[in-house]
Amino acid sequence: MIVGGGRIRALILLVNLIAGSTAGLCSCENPNSATLERGSLKWLNFGMMLARHWVIAIVLAGCLILLAVPAQAHTSEGVAGGFLSGFLHPILGYDHLVAMVAVGLWGAFLGTPAIWLLPIVFxxxxxxxxxxxxxGIPMPAVDLLVAGSAVVLGACIALALRAPIWIAALLVGAFAIFHGHAHGSELPQAADPLAYAFGFVIATGLLHVSGIGLGLLSRYRAGEYGVRGLGVAIAVVGLTFLTGSV
Amino acid sequence: MVSLALVAWPLQASAHSPIEGLGAFYGHLLHPVTVQSHAMLLTAVALMFGQQGRSKARAGVIALGLAFAGGLAAATTGASGTFSVSEPMFLLGALVVGGAVVLDLRVAAAVVVSVSVATGLIIGLGPAPATTGMRDKALGIGGVATGVLYLTIVITGFTISLQKHWQKIAVRVVGSWIFAVSMLVLAQTIAGPAKRVAAAAVGFLFG
Structure with missing residues (x-):
């Protein structure tokens, strides 16, 4: 019997993922078994890599933490209260969020040493x-450049631009100044500035890690298309903010 | 990771026993973790020790312990006089040492020992255990000394054990976070006086 359906193939993949073994795939007896074997094994290897890669597990855990909505029975501390408000600041500001993820994504796309250097530079x-x-030193067009950073970084990812490391570091560093200015302007209102600063620096770092984790998928052909697609999405989000702030 | 998590999730800054009912020893044991600026400085220094290798790290930890004991003794007996440490000192220390961790600077043993002595002294000269009675005071001193040395030794040892390339980069990333937080809070601390000086200068020049 020819086993060519996507559902059956997905089922085989799932069963083997759960079993953690490729043994079941090698017992097919049909004319298309070799093709099926090659195709399934290809996807299976991809799936197994995903399942076993601890980085993915950490990133998924990180994403879940970032997506978690805090219980807010009492909001007596206001917008800039302490650690939690600092932590949420880059996450709830979507223009910041996409740019932070883009830094990690682009770093992973560029490979070593950019994957490590950019999250340190930022x-x-x-x-x-x-x-x-x-x-209180004013800087021109902060909102414009924060949104612009998402557009530029998103475009770099979408176009799979492999810039030299010094250009990438310079570009990311330049954008980081404007992101920092936007965060810093809100720090003086924080009830506990140290906790607030801790919160937003750690959130920023975790967003970079999330971006790096997603960017590691670019090692696979399908993953590369996915990552470039994310780049397009980031650029579009940035463009939305850009048109809003013009 | 536990140490980093504790630093990342600090409680309200408190010079004295941070949690009611813990008693003098355990209350002061948590002191270097619950006071954010102390935790940040100690973490940065321990990360730097770890980057320097085993022998320099050992010298650094011993020097820090001795300097801390000296500072604590001076603060407890009143020998430090009117000298008092303030939060910007801790932040400045964390900024400088955090910057060194980011750059992964390899420094001479004398520099490691100097950083250790400065750190040990300012932490030791910090608020003395505010307890009544000789027994509680002794327990408080024992608690804070244990906390400081334990935190330093654990993070230093952990950092030394990290041998893979990405692990060493992770240490630098944590250093960059400490650098960033220190710079931001330090900037806020000096923002008020700096603005007043700037306003006075503008008034003097153009007024």
Missing amino acids: PTVMAIGGAIGIL
Whole structure:
């Protein structure tokens, strides 16, 4: 019997994923078994890699944490209360969120050393921008450039642009100053500035990690298309904010 | 990871026993973890020790322990006089050491020991255990000393044990977070005086 249906193939994949073994695939007896074997094994390897890759597990856990909505029975501390409000600031500001994820995505896309360098450059330079914002030194078109960063980084991912590391670091660092300025301008209103700063720096880092985790999928052909698609989505979100702030 | 989680989820800053009912020893044991600026500085210093390798790290931990004991003794006996430490000192220390962790700087043993002595002294000279009675005071001192040394040794040892490339990068990422938080809060601390000085300068020049 020819086994060519997508559902059956998915079922085989699922069963083998659960069993954690490829043994079941090798017993097919039909003219298309070799094709099926190759096709299924290809997808199976992909699935097994996904299932076993601890990075994916951590990223999924991170995403769940980021998606968790805090219980807010009492909101006495206001918008800029402490750790939680700092933590939520980059997550609830979607223009910040997509840009942070884009930094991780692009880093993963560029490979070593960018995958590690960009998430170090971003918070370090962001702090300088934050200090400028706290000191009340005005910077031009902050909102415009925060939104613009999502457009540019999203486009870089979508076009699979493999820029030299120094250009990537310079670009990400330049955008980080404006993101930091936007965060820093809100810090003086925080009830507990240290906890607030902790919150948004850690949230920023976790968003980068989420981006890196998703970006690792670009090692596979299908994953690369997915990541580039995410780049398009990020650019579109950025464009929406950009048109809103113009 | 537990240490990082504790730093990431700090409680309200408190100079004294942070949790009611814990008693003098355990209350002060948690002191270096619950006071965010102390935790941040100690974490940065321990990460830096770990980056320097085993022998320099050992010298650093010993120097930090001795300096901390000296500072604590001076603060407890009143030998420190009117000198008092303030939050910006901890933040500045965390900023500088956090920056060194980001850059993964390899420094001479003398620099490691100097950083250790400075860190140990300012943490030791911090608020003395506010307990009544000799027994509780001794327990409080024992608790805070145990907490400081335990946190430092655990993070240093953990950092030394990290050998893979990505693990070493993760240490630098944590350093960048400490650098960022320190710079932001330090900027806020000096923002008020800086604005007043700027306003006075503008008034002097153009007024």
